Amino acid sequence: MITDGPDSPMCGKATVRTHPTEEAIGLIWVFIGDREPHPLSDQLPEELVDPPAFAVGGRIQDRGGDWRLYAENGFDEDHAKYLHRTSYWRIFKMRPTWNKVHIERHGRWIYRIEDERHWEADFPGLGHWSNDRWWKIKPKQQRGKLLGNTGGSKKSDPYIEGQGFAGFASLSLPGVLRIAYPQFIHYEFYVPIEAGRTKYVGVMVQFKSGLQRAGFYLKYLGGIRWLFHGNFSSQDHWMVENTDAPPERLYRPDISLIEWRRLVEEGNPFDPAVPVEVNAADETEER
Numbered sequence: 001m002i003t004d005g006p007d008s009p010m011c012g013k014a015t016v017r018t019h020p021t022e023e024a025i026g027l028i029w030v031f032i033g034d035r036e037p038h039p040l041s042d043q044l045p046e047e048l049v050d051p052p053a054f055a056v057g058g059r060i061q062d063r064g065g066d067w068r069l070y071a072e073n074g075f076d077e078d079h080a081k082y083l084h085r086t087s088y089w090r091i092f093k094m095r096p097t098w099n100k101v102h103i104e105r106h107g108r109w110i111y112r113i114e115d116e117r118h119w120e121a122d123f124p125g126l127g128h129w130s131n132d133r134w135w136k137i138k139p140k141q142q143r144g145k146l147l148g149n150t151g152g153s154k155k156s157d158p159y160i161e162g163q164g165f166a167g168f169a170s171l172s173l174p175g176v177l178r179i180a181y182p183q184f185i186h187y188e189f190y191v192p193i194e195a196g197r198t199k200y201v202g203v204m205v206q207f208k209s210g211l212q213r214a215g216f217y218l219k220y221l222g223g224i225r226w227l228f229h230g231n232f233s234s235q236d237h238w239m240v241e242n243t244d245a246p247p248e249r250l251y252r253p254d255i256s257l258i259e260w261r262r263l264v265e266e267g268n269p270f271d272p273a274v275p276v277e278v279n280a281a282d283e284t285e286e287r
């Protein structure tokens, strides 16, 4: 009708349904629902509501696989050690051999928190296991709380460090993953399309301005987009799309999956039908 002009006889005779939208971190957010939408700022990760200057890169893709499995995969530590061992993004970074973790609840987020990190280990009857290779960068932090899972950094971004995240990996409903690295935060938003199909929104945000901001876009478009949001992320896509469970057999590190499933069973905290106590932002509980 636009191309037919404002006096088109079609005007007023054809309509499409519209949805409320808001803009944040360079993305348009659409509320698909029959009720009054809650403010987007209630649902965004807190550090993105009123952020300092930032740069953003991302990938949006419709993928086969259930949104809950994408969330499980994103929050899980151990799949990365095996699945991503061949990714170009991690080819020069050492990964720990094994970790002990526990999950903590802070408000609407569950955090995966490292209790132990072992870069190498001797397995009785199997031998020595290490991800150390001559071409891999050695971890800068052997022990202690760190951002990211490949050895931390001597200098972290002050805005990211200042958030005081309980752990570098956190997950909240309705399907928001946050992985804090020393120089950027990686988010994944899992939007269900239908059973077995998910709109995957992967976003990398770096809090820089001026020349550093321009430098981010240069690096992002020159390589990171292909390495991280391409090759690396496509491994998760492949695995989730091919996951056929149950039946399943869980092991100790799968505590992160179990706690995520518990969270899902509470229901969407932004849905007014869910009891108010679930929305309590000051709830802190250790499991």
Ligand SMILES: [Fe+2]
Pocket: 073, 074, 079, 080, 083, 084, 236
């Ligand atoms: Fe992954």
